[in-house]
Amino acid sequence: MTASQSDSSPPAYQQVKDHILDRVLKGDWPEGARVPSENELTRTLGFSRMTVNRALRELTAEGWLTRTQGAGTFVAESRPQSAVLDIRNIADEIRERGHEYSSEIYQLRAETAGSVEAGLLGLEEGTEIFHSLIVHYENGQPVQLEDRFVNPAAAPDYLSQNFRSITPYEYLMKAAPLSEAEHVIQAIQPEPETARLLSINPQAPCLLLKRRTWSGGKSVTYARLVHPGDRFQLWGRFSS
Amino acid sequence: MTASQSDSSPPAYQQVKDHILDRVLKGDWPEGARVPSENELTRTLGFSRMTVNRALRELTAEGWLTRTQGAGTFVAESRPQSAVLDIRNIADEIRERGHEYSSEIYQLRAETAGSVEAGLLGLEEGTEIFHSLIVHYENGQPVQLEDRFVNPAAAPDYLSQNFRSITPYEYLMKAAPLSEAEHVIQAIQPEPETARLLSINPQAPCLLLKRRTWSGGKSVTYARLVHPGDRFQLWGRFSS
DNA sequence: GCGGTGAGCTTGTCTATACAAGCGAGTGCG
DNA sequence: CGCACTCGCTTGTATAGACAAGCTCACCGC
Numbered sequence: 001m002t003a004s005q006s007d008s009s010p011p012a013y014q015q016v017k018d019h020i021l022d023r024v025l026k027g028d029w030p031e032g033a034r035v036p037s038e039n040e041l042t043r044t045l046g047f048s049r050m051t052v053n054r055a056l057r058e059l060t061a062e063g064w065l066t067r068t069q070g071a072g073t074f075v076a077e078s079r080p081q082s083a084v085l086d087i088r089n090i091a092d093e094i095r096e097r098g099h100e101y102s103s104e105i106y107q108l109r110a111e112t113a114g115s116v117e118a119g120l121l122g123l124e125e126g127t128e129i130f131h132s133l134i135v136h137y138e139n140g141q142p143v144q145l146e147d148r149f150v151n152p153a154a155a156p157d158y159l160s161q162n163f164r165s166i167t168p169y170e171y172l173m174k175a176a177p178l179s180e181a182e183h184v185i186q187a188i189q190p191e192p193e194t195a196r197l198l199s200i201n202p203q204a205p206c207l208l209l210k211r212r213t214w215s216g217g218k219s220v221t222y223a224r225l226v227h228p229g230d231r232f233q234l235w236g237r238f239s240s
Numbered sequence: 241m242t243a244s245q246s247d248s249s250p251p252a253y254q255q256v257k258d259h260i261l262d263r264v265l266k267g268d269w270p271e272g273a274r275v276p277s278e279n280e281l282t283r284t285l286g287f288s289r290m291t292v293n294r295a296l297r298e299l300t301a302e303g304w305l306t307r308t309q310g311a312g313t314f315v316a317e318s319r320p321q322s323a324v325l326d327i328r329n330i331a332d333e334i335r336e337r338g339h340e341y342s343s344e345i346y347q348l349r350a351e352t353a354g355s356v357e358a359g360l361l362g363l364e365e366g367t368e369i370f371h372s373l374i375v376h377y378e379n380g381q382p383v384q385l386e387d388r389f390v391n392p393a394a395a396p397d398y399l400s401q402n403f404r405s406i407t408p409y410e411y412l413m414k415a416a417p418l419s420e421a422e423h424v425i426q427a428i429q430p431e432p433e434t435a436r437l438l439s440i441n442p443q444a445p446c447l448l449l450k451r452r453t454w455s456g457g458k459s460v461t462y463a464r465l466v467h468p469g470d471r472f473q474l475w476g477r478f479s480s
Numbered sequence: 481g482c483g484g485t486g487a488g489c490t491t492g493t494c495t496a497t498a499c500a501a502g503c504g505a506g507t508g509c510g
Numbered sequence: 511c512g513c514a515c516t517c518g519c520t521t522g523t524a525t526a527g528a529c530a531a532g533c534t535c536a537c538c539g540c
Contacts, residue, residue: 011522011523011524012523012524013523013524037489037490037491038490038491039489039490047524047525048524048525048526049525049526049527050524050525050526051523051524051525053491053492053493054523054524056491057492061301067490067491067492068490068491068532068533069490069491069492069531069532069533070489070490070491070531070532070533070534071489071490071491071532071533071534072489072490072491072533073490073491185425185447186447186469186472187427187428187445187446187447187448187467187469188427188445188469189444189445189469203443204429205427205428205429205445205446205469206427206445207425207426207427207447208427227427229426229427229428229429229445232426234423234424234425234426251492251493251494252493252494253493253494277519277520277521278520278521279519279520287494287495288494288496289495289496289497290494290495290496291494291495293521293522293523294493294494296521297522307520307521307522308502308503308520308521309501309502309503309520309521309522310501310502310504310519310520310521311502311503311504311519311520311521312503312519312520312521313520313521
């Protein structure tokens with residue numbers, strides 16, 4: 001049981017963490033499943049119990065596991081919670097939850113900017129602007145309507161992307177790395193058309209997230225993201 | 241060096257954490273100041289080095305300290321607070337807009353914690369917990385219902401505050417400086433009682449902001465903030 | 481059948497010891 | 511003077527052993 005690590009492998013507790021987290025993310029151990037006990041992991045992995053304990057303790061602090069003295073260690077219940085208020089990719093989030101992601105593209109074209117969109121993106125009215133309308137699905141259920149305007153100067157190839165394999169978010173982050181962002185969050189009653197696209201009751205409250213982003217002082221995109229209130233929540237945590 | 245803790249005092253590593261954090265919060269050790277070394281604390285406090293190490297490691301993870309191998313442990317420089325959805329005082333916001341702020345206190349008392357509140361604050365079910373219910377008005381119109389639970393250990397004088405002249409937010413920030421916060425944002429249809437207190441139609445969508453905060457690893461408060469959808473929006477901007 | 485009880489598991493903590501790795505000051509050599 | 515090296519301090523990690531505290535379940539007595 002002597003593991004004198006003079007090599008350059010990551011520390012033992014980190015290896016244990018990686019090992020456990022791997023299984024959790026892969027879904028080998030579903031939510032609520034029991035994680036092997038410390039003694040079992042000690043035997044299996046060949047590290048001391050204190051090392052295993054540290055790994056499990058840290059994973060618990062990070063929200064992946066729950067532990068109760070006397071009973072055991074378990075995979076934490078799904079954080080239905082979604083995006084921190086930092087900007088993330090909805091496709092990644094859905095896949096991270098182990099769910100199936102899909103999308104439907106309703107519109108993807110160039111338009112002439114109206115005064116509202118032009119103002120929001122800091123462009124002249126009447127200039128060309130890209131516009132996309134996409135619905136994102138989690139396990140076949142719509143979770144987000146993404147109505148997005150893009151500044152052609154910042155992302156000239158926007159229209160020629162294949163948004164079945166890459167989300168607008170992914171492409172834009174690559175084309176124009178984020179340097180600044182603005183969010184406005186509201187609760188709204190959806191427009192009839194929006195309600196239809198999200199397959200929800202027009203009475204149902206929705207979360208509207210309006211987001212503008214800039215890259216190096218140049219405006220990139222303005223997006224209206226509408227989420228069904230009962231199927232979505234925003235989540236954020238930070239330390240100061 | 242035998243410290244067999246059969247009493248009910250908090251665990252040794254927690255005592256060490258409290259001791260250090262106390263000095264940091266009190267300002268005995270200003271930002272950047274050197275914290276005594278593990279060996280020194282081991283001698284001073286009478287706990288083993290591993291216990292001291294755990295305390296320092298956790299305080300570092302929580303952002304209070306910085307450590308560099310070979311050099312020492314130092315009080316962390318205070319980081320500017322995350323601009324995204326940063327926590328602000330609704331009274332200040334309203335006054336900044338040049339509007340008149342007022343509030344109505346519907347409840348302010350000690351209760352025994354139910355399982356939900358206890359769980360959210362990390363307390364035992366059945367322990368005492370403070371509960372306040374306040375409606376905030378902008379120019380006489382309700383803009384926020386604040387339903388708040390407070391950990392008495394973090395803010396023992398909560399109930400004796402005069403919340404006509406100081407908001408719960410202001411008092412809590414003074415009593416237990418913010419070190420961590422969690423937000424969950426949802427769109428909901430208000431409960432009838434909520435709708436009544438906010439003078440809105442029960443059909444109207446509302447923005448629900450659930451916020452939990454911690455100070456030095458100790459939970460401080462859990463608040464449910466309900467805003468009428470048509471009279472309120474959250475706003476955040478940040479650079480990266 | 482039912483209730484209490486204890487054995488055996490679990491996690492939670494603490495200690496003493498050990499070695500590795502990194503920083504910095506001082507020393508000595510060229 | 512300048513450079514390299516070493517020594518003493520720091521943090522970082524790992525281990526074995528110990529005990530405390532809490533949950534579960536099988537067993538026993540009624």
